[in-house]
Amino acid sequence: MDWFDFILARYNYWIFILLMMIGLYIVFARGNLVKKIVGLNIFQTSVFIYYISIGKIFGGTAPIYMGDELDAASHHEPESGHGADAGAHGGETAHAAAEGAQSKIDNSALDHGDDLKETLHSKIDNNALDHGNDLKEALKSAPVSDEGASLHDLPDAGEKIANTLSHTDKTPPAPAPGIEFSPDGLHGAAGDAAHSAAEAAHGAMEAIVYTNPLPHVLILTAIVVGVATTAVGLALAVRIREAYGTIEEDELEAADDIAEFGHQAGVRAQQAAGSAA
Amino acid sequence: MISASLAIPLSLALPLVGCIAIWLLDKHPNLREAATLITGAILLVLALTIFGAVGGGEQPEHVLFEVIDGLPIAFKAEPLGAMFGLIASGLWIVNSVYSIGYMRGHGEEHQTRFFMSFAVAISAAMGVAYAANLFTLFIFYEVLTLSTxxxxxxxxxxKARNGGRIYLGVLMATSIGLLLPAIVWTYAITGTTEFTEGGIMAAHAEAVGPIAGVLLGLYAFGIGKAALMPAHPWLPNAMVAPTPVSAFLHAVAVVKAGVFSILKVAVYVFGIDFLRDTGASVPFMWIAAGSILLASAIAMHKDNLKARLAYSTVSQLSYVTLGAMLATSMGVMGGAMQIAAHALGKMTLFMCAGAIYVAHHKSLVSEMRGLGRVMPFTFGAFFLGAMSIIGLPPMAGSWPKFFLMLGAADAGQLAIIAVLMVSSILNVIYLLSIPVQAFYMNPAEEGAKPQGAEGALIQWGALKEAPILCVAPPLFTATGAFLLFFFADPLYKYLSPLIGGQ
Amino acid sequence: MSIASQLPVLPIIMPIMAAPVTLLLPKGRAPHLWACLFTWLTFAACIALFREVDMSGPISYHLGDWAPPIGIEYRIDLANALVLLLVSGIAALVMPFAYRSVQLEVDERQTPLFYGAMLICMTGLLGVTITGDAFNVFVFLEISSLSTYALIAMGARRDRRALTAAFNYLVMGTIGATFFVIGLGLLYQATGTLNMADLSKQLIGQDNRMVQAGFAFILVGMGLKLAMFPMHLWLPNAYTYAPSAVTAFIAATATKVAVYVIIRFFFSVFNFDFAFIGAAFTYVLLPLGLLGMFGASFVALFQEDVKRMLAYSSVAQIGYMLLGLSFATVEGLTASLVHIFNHALMKGALFMAVACVVLRAGSHSIHAFAGLSKRMPVTTWAFIISGLSLIGVPLTVGFISKWYLLNAAFAAGHWYAGFLIVASSLIALAYVGRVAEVMLLREPAEEGKYAMAKEEAPLSMLIPMWILVLANIYFGVRTDLTGDIATRAAEALMMAAGGAP
Structure with missing residues (x-):
């Protein structure tokens, strides 16, 4: 059944949505301040899960170029797909692959400084690798593919890259450890998309589950923010308890009403709170 | 002599300098009042310089600086503005003399603040008079509101608090709520707010055409100072102020700034021809006519003299609006002359009312019977002022009525002529009755019967006039109203560029 | 590597490095002076940045020398240079202002923390503004928000309700920020990048559910942060119970920065080919802006507490900013940017005036303002002038804002919006007028809770306040800095967004 598969294939999103709604519900429905913080935490955690789950990509590896793989990838791209990215349109994948091609080149050059650049240069004698922008130009100038969802048309662009590469009579660079994708904050999704496309060409995509490190890095940051928020929230709850003697929202409101409008209004508010409870 | 274009910024800056001088001389009342009068005298000279230059065919200009691209604070004197500037600065001196008499006669508090506010207000009035574009006009219009x-x-x-709340509320609500959008709308359509001969709108007739009526309405009611009904309630409420304020600001500077703005908008923003061709002004002509009659009717029922005069002002201001909305050259001329004539006439009346209050602490018309016998000069001046307001020769007020009627005839609106006639009759009833009762009727209360020969019209032996500083100014303005009657032709010639003449 | 080439990072590095040091300093004047020094240095750096951008165009600074889109980029063009100038300028004025007010309102043990948190808050706001990386926006946003929660809670010495206000703000703010992150995640999934400039390139032609959902999450998340009506419920309490100096600072800057983020995302990240954005303008920002203008102004009218009244007025003023940008024209965007700047000036000055009253009268209830002109004339006039600016009286910045906004409304053909704008100013007239009347025409309380001596606020408070008041007038007659810069910034933004220039 198509719709069943449709739902099942996106199970990570369902978990995310479920947790998010539970979290939000707790925040709004619970009067206890600590419970609110708990709800907020669940809500934030759902987002962490979402980010991490989109980092998992079937058939991806670290974004490293192989000249012929790229060539193949560019022609067989439409067949490739991401498990986690199933919701995305094929065109986006195509774009991501293109992006990967570009960003990897940038990365390798940037990552490892001039020495490495020299190495690359001598190895493949390819201007495009030196000048990410040139390559990008090439990518951009390619006509729109029949998928049409992205302006970044990979097949033709890939061809161009492939052509440039094939002008060099030397062997393409081997995936040396030195130019591996650095895990701290680079754009991996794109890179692995490119690679997964390459894999697709070889018919081996199901075999590998690759984890894009970037979302992890982002989420590490978000976790720090989340911990800080929780800490501030709980500290506030402690101070509120010191000041009011309670952390129940209804009672807090009643106490404020008494302070502001005198006893009667406060009692009414308390009664209202009681009856509501 | 300084050049006229320099005189414009000077006449704005001078009252502000005067204001500071007044503040510094807080502890020395005599010096403080001297500062006011000296400032007034120099200001009058400046106004005369500008007036003369404009009469010679010049159009002195001064651009202060650009606030927003294409929107400078700029000044340019043209006949109407030069006339308004001259009236305001000339009458300020008269009023200052009167204020000194009134405030001292009353032993008022906060006199320094009073004179300071006055100085700022006159500066703003000058800004309105010489504004070269709507933007500048609006700025000084608002300063005028706040300073008063x-x-x-x-x-x-x-009472003052309530009056002040309504005063500020109505004036600010109309100006921000209606006038400002009108100006910005004009700017958005035409790309300028500069007063142009023949009107800005004429060049953008297609864009403006469908909304001309709406825009004109926004201006007519947005300029709340013109007190076109129903934007008038601020004026009667402003009467809680001391009488010199009512006399000068609410008979001359503030209200005239309002009707002056209406005339400027009609002539230089819309253009008389444009208004006539589109017919946009016809509904507002009727509203003005209604305002004339209704305000007169209300005035008849007011026993408080100042309230009566206030409603009379509402009615008289609508003459100017009516003149502008007739969209004929004679109508505009009538409106412009009405500014001058009414300023002299109504100021006389208010100053008389103040003099009566200072001398006898009476503010109700019904209490003033027989009072003329002991205050012949005051009521004499009142009589002349009333004549001018009604439009009886040989007083200045007769000319505007004449031109308005001509204008109405030009526009083919015979009913408007009838309105003007009815209004004059109403004026006779509620204004002339006051001096007549004061001179010919016996005082209401028996005990208060003045001494002296029974039946004598004026009891010379038992005069009880207000201080000289309170009596001389109204006599002066009344004389002015009388003289202006004979100078109508020069004034007409002076103002004729307004209607396209030479 | 000269200092000049590292200029863009200075406004971030300096205060965040300085902030922890305040904790080590002895209590008393030292933390305050230290914080002042660094806000002024930051302000100077922002001025230098602004001049640089003004003269030689946008600056792109690569953090750690990593080229974008891989590295984090600080990208400064005229729009955010203006906001940077604003935030650091207000901080430079509020910091010296804060000393006496904080002495009274904040627990003495907490004052070093207070100044540290102020520095961090400013860093966060500057960071949000300066960065060209979308995720970085979130990080800085939370840096500023977390310190703001703490700052608001410090108001508990005077009123314990500051604690609940801070807690509610924390909950709402965190939800907003998390929504924003979800939106970013969706965009990242669609494009594989987080650099704003790169995002905008990759988003060209993408108009699918995922991008739409991402857009919606970002809009709602930021809407919560900037207190877009009806998501403003956290704001009035937070502003009311926070220490007065904090209110003056965050009211003038925090929501403005959030509005800036909205502008940045709408015009620099998304573009007009993205049909959804037009719908967001027409069906979300325009009506909500108008509703906010009226709803919040109307509520402000009935407040007995001046600080709360001004807080509601802030919600209304945010409506103006949203309205301006919802026209999606250069004029509208200019009006929004101008109003961001101008509103900061007026609200900063107004809340400072309230802080002065709190210092002397110990309350911000309207009863404490009775006869204030006789007790604190200098403060009274500061309040009145900035109040007039809030109404939009000529010769003040409020008028300039209103002019730009009205012009934008009429030029865009939304003439009804023009009238609603002025109608809402009239409500402002009513509530400012109410306070002004109480200050000018009532007799001061001789005894009881609100009685106070005839004593002005100290000069350390009056001078910064009057600098802002005079800025209200100066920028009300000279618009070289605000209007012209905003116009140029708006033109650049519109070009980037692909709209008609």
Missing amino acids: FPLVTHYGDD
């Missing part, structure tokens, strides 16, 4: 607020609430009691 402390004057209206001078007494600081509950």
Whole structure:
């Protein structure tokens, strides 16, 4: 059944949505301040899960170029797909692959400084690798593919890259450890998309589950923010308890009403709170 | 002599300098009043310089600086503005003399604040008079509103507070709520707010055409100072102020700034021809006519003299609006002359009312019977002023009525002529009755019967006039109203560029 | 590597490095002076940045020398240079202002923390503004928000309700920030990048559910942060119970920065080919802006507490900013940017005036303002002038804002919006007028809770306040800095967004 598969294939999103709604519900429905913080935490955690789950990509590896793989990838791209990215349109994948091609080149050059650049240069004698922008130009100038969802048309662009590469009579660079994708904050999704496309060409995509490190890095940051928020929230709850003697929202409101409008209004508010409870 | 274009910024800056001088001389009342008068005298010279230059065919200009791209604070004197500037600065001196008499006669508090506010107000009035574009006009219009607020609430009691609230509320609500959008709308359509001969709108007739009526309405009611009904309630409420304030600001500077703006908008923003061709002004002509009659009718029922005069002002201001909305050259001329004539006439009346109050602490018309016998000069001046307001020769007020009727005839609106006639009759009833009763009827209360020969019209032996500083100014303005009657032709010639003449 | 080439990072590095040091300093004047020094240095750096951008165009600074889109980029063009100038300028004025006010309102043990948190808050706001990386926006946003929660809670010495206000703000703010992150995640999934400039390139032609959902999450998340009506419920309490100096600072800057983020995302990240954005303008920002203008102004009218009244007025003023940008024209965007700047000036000055009253009268209830003109004339006039600016009286910045906004409304053909704008100013007239009347025409309380001596606020408070008041007038007659810069910034933004220039 198509719709069943449709739902099942996106199970990570369902978990995310479920947790998010539970979290939000707790925040709004619970009067206890600590419970609110708990709800907020669940809500934030759902987002962490979402980010991490989109980092998992079937058939991806670290974004490293192989000249012929790229060539193949560019022609067989439409067949490739991401498990986690199933919701995305094929065109986006195509774009991501293109992006990967570009960003990897940038990365390798940037990552490892001039020495490495020299190495690359001598190895493949390819201007495009030196000048990410040139390559990008090439990518951009390619006509729109029949998928049409992205302006970044990979097949033709890939061809161009492939052509440039094939002008060099030397062997393409081997995936040396030195130019591996650095895990701290680079754009991996794109890179692995490119690679997964390459894999697709070889018919081996199901075999590998690759984890894009970037979302992890982002989420590490978000976790720090989340911990800080929780800490501030709980500290506030402690101070509120010191000041009011309670952390129940209804009672807090009643106490404020008494302070502001005198006893009667406060009692009414308390009664209202009681009856509501 | 300084050049006219320099005189413009000077006449704005001078009252502000005067204001500071007044503040510094807080502890020395005589010097402080001298500062006011000296400032007034120099200001009058400046106004005369500009007036003369404009009469010679010049159009002195001065651009201060650009606030927003294409929107400078700029000044340019043209006949109407030069006339308004001259009236305002000339009458300021008269009023200052009167204020000194009144405030001292009353032993008022906060006199320094009073004179300071006055100085700022006159500066703003000058800004309105010489504004070269709507943007500048609006700025000084608002400054005028705010600077007069402390004057209206001078007494600081509950009544003053309420009056002040309505005063500021109505004036600010109309100006921000209606006038500002009107100006910005004009700017958005035409790309300029510069007063142009023949009107800005004429060049953008297609874009403006469908909304001309709406825009004109926004201006007509947005300029709340013109007190076109129903935007008038601020004026009667402003009467809680001390009388000099009512006399000068609410008979001359503030209200005239309002009707002056209406005329400027009609002539230089819309253009008379454009208004006539589109017919946009016809509904507002009727509203103005209604305002004339209704305000007169209300005035008849007011026993408080100042309230009566206030409603009379509402009615008289609508003459100017009517003149502008007739969209004929004679109508505009009538409106412009009405500014001058009414300023002299109504100021006389208010100053008389103040003099009566200072001398006898009476503010109700019904209490003033027989009072003329002991205050012949005051009531004499009142009589002349009333004549001018009604439009009886040989007083200046007769000319505007004449031109308005001509204008109405040009526009083919015979009913408007009838309105003007009815209004004059109403004026006779509620204004002339006051001096007549004061001279010919016996005082209401028996005990208060003045001494002296029974039946004598004026009891020379038992005069009880207000201080000289309170009596001389109204006599002066009344004389002015009389003289202006004979100078109508030069004034007409002076103002004729307004209607396209040479 | 000269200092000049590292200029863009200075406004971030300096205060965040300085902030922890305040904790080590002895209590008393030292933390305050230290914080002042660094806000002024930051302000100077922002001025230098602004001049640089003004003269030689946008600056792109690569953090750690990593080229974008891989590295984090600080990208400064005229729009955010203006906001940077604003935030650091207000901080430079509020910091010296804060000393006496904080002495009274904040627990003495907490004052070093207070100044540290102020520095961090400023860093966060500057960071949000300066960065060209979308995720970085979130990080800085939370840096500023977390310190703001703490700052608001410090108001508990005077009123314990500051604690609940801070807690509610924390909950709402965190939800907003998390929504924003979800939106970013969706965009990242669609494009594989987080650099704003790169995002905008990759988003060209993408108009699918995922991008739409991402857009919606970002809009709602930021809407919560900037207190877009009806998501403003956290704001009035937070502003009311925070220490007065904090209110003056965050009211003038925090929501403005959030509005800036909205502008940045709408015009620099998304573009007009993205049909959804037009719908967001027409069906979300325009009506909510108008509703906010009226709803919040109307509520402000009935407040007995001046600080709360001004807080509601802030919600209304945010409506103006949203309205301006919802026209999606250069004029509208200019009006929004101008109003961001101008509103900061007026609200900063107004809340400072309230802080002065709190210092002397110990309350921000309207009863404490009775007869204030006789007790604190200098403060009274500061309040009145900035109040007039809030109404939009000529010769003040409020008028300039209103002019730009009205012009934008009429030029865009939304003439009804023009009238609603002025109608809402009239409500402002009513509530400012109410306070002004109480200050000018009532007699001061001789005894009881609100009685106070005839004593002005100290000069350390009056001078910064009057600098802002005079800025209200100066920028009300000279618009070289605000209007012209905003116009140029708006033109650049519109070009980037692909709209008609």
